Amino acid sequence: MNLDIDFIRSQYPVFANPDTARWAMFENAGGSYVPRQVIDRLHEFFQFTKVQPYGPFEASIKAGEAMEAGYRAMAGLLNCDPDELTLGPSTTMNFYVLAQAIRPLLEPGDEIIVTNQDHEANIGCWRRLAEFGAVIREWQIDPQTGELAIEDLKSLVGKRTRLVCFTLCSNIVGTMHDFNAICDIAHDAGALAIGDGVSFAPHRVLDVNKSGLDLYLFSTYKTFGTHLGVMWGKPSVLDTLEPQGHYFNRDLPHYKFNPAGPLHAQIGALAGIEEYIDTLYDHHFDDAAPGFHAQAARVFDLFSEHETVQANRVLAAIRAIPGARIIGQDPAVEGSRAATIAFTLDGMRCSDVVKRLVEKHIAVRNGHFYALRCIEALGIQDTDEGIIRISLVHYNTEEEVSRLVKGLESL
Structure with a gap:
């Protein structure tokens, strides 16, 4: 079954506006467009229920119900219980709060493994714990390929390893890691496995x-949702962590690890992600999968197939440019590489490449994308210039990729 891109794009108001639709968006790893289902719920919340939720009057009751629908949507996506979720303002903030919740469990000399491939969100918060006696051990990438080797992780873990912190997919290299294998190594050492x-x-x-x-x-x-970070934890693990919210919220799900007030409208709008995926499932499939998680998995399988085909067109175009260095796997294999592609060109500044593509209404960026340690480890001297990043998602069309390919050929 092929993905119906026209139907998908009909769900996004941005593609109906001539001024915005002329842009081919390839900076999706920095933030995706939002479908109407999410926008409508956010708009409705601000219009009619922008009050303190969970109160006894009608608007407050509806606000609380909207938020609960948002929690249920994220829980359904991950196949977990809503009480296992914390929704904070960003993943970076959630990581910082999580590190503070874990800190009392660590003793001086306990070891934390971090990578030099991750976004800084999953590095800096753990490195700060060295101030309290934690020992930081770095799982390092291959400086040529940017890849992490499982064997290297095995040599790092030991009797004092307490945390193994890693990314499921690099925002620079694009490799999807064997997280089951990584988790097994962590657990064999008696450590927690923490995934970005x-x-x-x-x-x-x-x-x-x-x-x-x-x-x-x-x-x-x-x-494809509002600006929030989701944190899930096993109940048996969450129960051991030090609460970070107000003392009277110590035992409340969603609030225990959220020191700030939750963003009511943004949480309520997350139910629109479930509605969006349901809409795509009903359009593409005739049968009924058992539950939202199973439906989402089938829809995302279609996404992945489409993205991999288009990613390989982009990789081929970059490969044909003299002096091009592609970071990560080439070609892309479904389930092994995300459609997030980083590259550099000999003799041409990354910002100049970006400028020439932007002039053709192709939206890309360059820089280190908060993975500065990865850029440094790859031997890239000018870290502000960093790499050029092209990131596709399911709503990118074949025609948009053709425009991008022509733009790359012009380099």
């Missing part, structure tokens, strides 16, 4: 109960 799914979640659906992870975080503003 920000660059994974726009492309694949994760069943957290089958993932092996103990804690999983991702961002909804990169998965």
